[in-house]
Amino acid sequence: MLVKQSDIRAILMNKLCGEGSLMRVPEGADYSAEDATNVLLHAATSSSDSIEAAVQDLQVMYPISRIPCADTVHTYMKENDVGEMMSFFRKMNSEFIDMLDIGNSPQTVAMDFHTIPYYGDKNTKGVVGIQPKNGTSWGYSYLTADLVEGCKLTLDIVNLTALNKNYGTLIEGVINRINQLGIAIDKILMDREFFNLASIITLDTANINYVMPAKLDKRIKKILRDFEMAEGMVPGVIKHKFRDKSSPNFYLVIVPNKNYNPSKREGKDNKKFFVFATSIKFDSVKEFTKNIPKEYRKRWNIETGYRMKNIFKIRTCSKSGVVRSLFFILRCIMHNCLNVLKQVVSITAYTLKSAICEGIRDCLHVGSDLIRNQSIVGFYNRVKRYNEDRELQSRQHLGLV
Known part of the structure; x- marks a missing residue:
């Protein structure tokens, strides 16, 4: 043809x-x-x-x-x-979902913030603070949610205009709009920025499984030290929650870094352990600690998607x-x-x-x-x-x- x-x-x-x-x-x-x-x-x-x-x-x-x-x-x-342009985008996605017939099985979704650096006046409407990038800490920011298996689609876009991110509201809105597309979410893969009380509460309330790297605060660093002293450099799973009484329980999945070099200083580029936060239930610790890093690697498909989108950049x-x-x-x-x-x-x-x-x-x-x-x-x-x-x-x- x-x-x-x-x-x-x-x-x-x-x-x-x-x-x-x-x-x-x-x-x-x-x-x-x-x-x-x-x-x-x-x-x-x-x-x-x-x-x-x-x-x-x-x-x-x-x-x-x-x-x-x-x-x-x-x-x-x-x-x-x-707002109208976002609605048009979501309506277009609804047609794509119907065409592809992917609404019948639970899907893995990746959620991420995408920033576009801005070098003009930081008081320009729509410009927000971003992680320092290419010589500026100001830019435009969007929250995107993508399918990362099968036909990889960007399902939702949120244009961020507030100086502070309300993680709970953002996540709840994205989940609701994805549900309106007729897609059942199996789990959401997120980066470390989402490891906070508001995100965890929202995901738990929505009964959505998640996987994200945990921020290594003082409590988690102590947990790692105690775990290493008791078990050694082996995989493990520990039940955890934030100090706040409203925090749901979740799991910390501890995975030894095979590339850790004990002769070098431990730090960002030389960690003893990788630690993931997840709500997924499990039977075997051995299999679970193998599968969680594999699942999280699927999130990198959203980064591949950004490179693909940049081909059409104006x-x-x-x-x-x-x-x-x-x-x-x-x-x-x-x-x-x-x-x-x-x-x-x-x-x-x-x-x-x-x-x-x-x-x-x-x-x-x-x-x-x-x-x-x-x-x-x-x-x-x-x-x-x-x-x-x-x-x-x-x-x-x-x-x-």
């Missing part, structure tokens, strides 16, 4: 510019949402990776086509609402939180579309970028196609049926059916 490059662009444009589109344009605007989205997609998928460069590139190649200037595109973007100097959020949401959409398409066609991020660029070229050269006749659901099901028919024919030819 031949998959045309114009089809790839068309199904994306159908989704991005259809009813409840990602980017709305003002009523009576000179250009359509499709005109502006062509510029956005060109910036995200070509070497002209900014709105200004994308406009210049398209205007040189297609001087008689309807291409808005960069200021116009920025004006349109600023007219949008971050550079900007804009101070607008709306514009920056739009660019981040678009990266997540491209990441999700790529991973959904991978289920039915052989495609890479660079193949997808090339297909979109070629599709934009064809559109501007011959005129707009009927994008509303190109549904990503229809395309997915059409290719899926074709693949299933080919598989059946092959099995019949080999006498397997």
Whole structure:
């Protein structure tokens, strides 16, 4: 089955510019949402990776086509609402979940904070304090939740605007929205930042299993010293809770570091033990202490996802939180579309970028196609049926059916 490059662009444009589109344009605007989205997609998928460069590139190649200037595109973007864009993203995910039929079995989810450094005025709206990174301790911050097994999708995005993180509220909101997608959560993999009372209480109340590294505070360091004196450098599991009376019980899973060098000073890069906090029940300590580190390693798929999203990154100097959020949401959409398409066609991020660029070229050269006749659901099901028919024919030819 031949998959045309114009089809790839068309199904994306159908989704991005259809009813409840990602980017709305003002009523009576000179250009359509499709005109502006062509510029956005060109910036995200070509070497002209900014709105200004994308406009210049398209205007040189297609001087008689309807291409808005960069200021116009920025004006349109600023007219949008971050909440509406987040809702659009979640609605799109709901369709993907139905297509992939993954709502029937419990899923492993990774939750993480993603920061984008900012080098301008720290008082700019939407800018919050972040861990020092690339010469700045200010930036934009997003909480993301991703599927880390099977078809890897970013399920939810939360745009953080408060100076202080309310971990309980953030986690509860993400869990509720994932449940609304029809996904049952088996467990959540989180980084060390979530090891606090509010997070543990929220997860326990929601009856959600979790795995996260424990922060080595004075109490846990004493537990490790006592454990080593009593048992030696061996794996173990200890029941634990925070000092607060409201703290639920959970397990500390103690795993010896095979690369520990006793001749060097013990510290961040030379730990005797790795310690994980989890609520997962177990039978065998031996098997449990082997499985927990393996489970937690799945969380690194979310880091791989960030690298994939960066392939679709649009550079900007804009101070607008709306514009920056739009660019981040678009990266997540491209990441999700790529991973959904991978289920039915052989495609890479660079193949997808090339297909979109070629599709934009064809559109501007011959005129707009009927994008509303190109549904990503229809395309997915059409290719899926074709693949299933080919598989059946092959099995019949080999006498397997």
